[in-house]
Amino acid sequence: MGAYQTFDPAIASALDWWADAGVDVLVDDAVRDWFAAPAARAPAVAAPAPASPTALPASIEAFAAWRTGPDAPEAGWSGVSLAASGPMDARVMVLIDCPEREDGDAGALLSGAAGRLFDRMLAAIGLSRGAVHLAAVCARRPAAGRMPREFEARLGEVARHLVELAAPERLLLLGEATSRAILAADRAAVRGRLQPFNHKAGQTQVVASHHPRLLLERPALKAESWRDLQLLMGPGA
DSSP states (O other): OOSOOOOOHHHHHHHHHHHHTTOOSOSOSSOOOTTSOOOOOOOOOOOOOOOOOOOOOSSHHHHHHHHTSTTSTTTTSSSOOOOOBSOTTOSEEEEESSOOTTHHHHTSSSOSHHHHHHHHHHHHTTOOGGGEEEEESSSSOOTTSSOOHHHHHHHHHHHHHHHHHHOOSEEEEESHHHHHHHHSSOHHHHTTSOEEEEETTEEEEEEEEOOHHHHHHOGGGHHHHHHHHHHHTSTTO
């Protein structure tokens, strides 16, 4: 072909118009019937709603069996589930956030250094493990050692259900996550005074305090913890 090519001016003008319009490729190789009715669209199918959580057992005995079974919220976590201990009808209930690292091997809550300090705390107010109902918001220890935020709502619901079933006169909350689970508030916001927890069986007076593991790390907080224990066992306890 020569260096110069001859174009029909009409064709060249049409090509320039389509280029200005942004059309630089063929849309479809097949002939299209532009007057055909559009094909009917299939109706949209709604996504299935999330399954509702399993209903919580109505008796404390059934709850105790369910709490360490396959339907518990944290049943899929690694490790073992640790059951609550002490009388189910105890006047004083103690709730912690989750098992300590040593608890899995011992098969019981608060079995290590934090547990030994906890025993001394109870003895200081005339109590022992055999006299209190000790339970954890998380029956299994989380991988990071603290309650995952995405589980807090459900585990809080489970913990509040336990308090309602046990209906203790006094409840001691040890740890930040425990306070949020039961009182929906940080420990610092509710420390220093009795907090009422209403349920079907009446009302439980709640005291939020420091976890023994924090007291081991920061012994200066033991004075605050002692005041909380005195509040727990104050008039009417």
